[in-house]
Amino acid sequence: xxxxxxxxxxxxxxxxxxxxxxxxxxxxxxxxxxxxxxxxxxxxxxxxxxxxxxxxxxxxxxxxxxxxxxxxxxxxxxxxxxxxxxxxxxxxxxxxxxxxxxxxxxxxxxxxxxxxxxxxxxxxxxxxxxxxxxxxxxxxxxxxxxxxxxxxxxxxxxxxxxxxxxxxxxxxxxxxxxxxxxxxx
Ligand code: HEM
Ligand code: HEM
Numbered sequence: 001x002x003x004x005x006x007x008x009x010x011x012x013x014x015x016x017x018x019x020x021x022x023x024x025x026x027x028x029x030x031x032x033x034x035x036x037x038x039x040x041x042x043x044x045x046x047x048x049x050x051x052x053x054x055x056x057x058x059x060x061x062x063x064x065x066x067x068x069x070x071x072x073x074x075x076x077x078x079x080x081x082x083x084x085x086x087x088x089x090x091x092x093x094x095x096x097x098x099x100x101x102x103x104x105x106x107x108x109x110x111x112x113x114x115x116x117x118x119x120x121x122x123x124x125x126x127x128x129x130x131x132x133x134x135x136x137x138x139x140x141x142x143x144x145x146x147x148x149x150x151x152x153x154x155x156x157x158x159x160x161x162x163x164x165x166x167x168x169x170x171x172x173x174x175x176x177x178x179x180x181x182x183x184x185x
Pocket of ligand 1: 025026027029030033050053054055056057058060105106107108109110111112113120146147150
């Protein structure tokens, strides 16, 4: 049985759910916004794609805050002692930056909509209002931040995945297994 909470050996079910649901939504959000470029503006799908991008993004803010709280109140399994010291530091820095960017990515998106004068409906459950009068200057600032953070996430997640693969196939340790619902070696 997988533990609910993290142990010194592995991540528990709750961390695994947060990790994979948030990672999954972020990937879907890149797909939606890039795919939208190929849909004519006259096609209603064009609007549907961005509305779904926004609603899923706000969901990431909520899940991200809960993830950070869970992370701060839980043990975290240490990397195996055989991992080189600089890789331990690199992994820690990447994880901490990703945790911050999981929040900043959707927050800048939300603010770009707020200052752009467009309300955000979250699956019809609630709506985050926009400023009555759009402020182009701030909208552009948040758009630029949203775009740059999206590139930084692509870089860091690539590094993150390479790290996971190095542990799996080069060091042949439990690091990838412990964030998956599978038995440890
Ligand atoms: C998981 C969170 C999110 C991710 C990964 C994400 C990712 C992206 C990316 C990659 C772009 C394209 C940037 C470019 O032009 O190069 C974008 C654009 C945009 N995002 Fe997000 N976003 C997220 C959350 C949000 C949220 C919460 C909102 C608003 C409530 C939002 C609103 C927008 C808008 C309005 C655009 C511009 C679309 C366009 O001009 O075609 N995003 N986002
Ligand atoms: C958008 C995609 C992703 C994001 C934002 C993300 C973010 C994170 C964060 C913040 C942590 C640290 C958790 C903590 O400190 O408690 C983490 C851990 C981890 N992630 Fe990801 N991740 C993503 C995708 C992936 C993918 C695709 C893989 C596998 C190929 C992966 C494998 C892992 C592993 C193995 C750990 C645990 C590392 C350890 O044991 O110290 N992640 N991820």
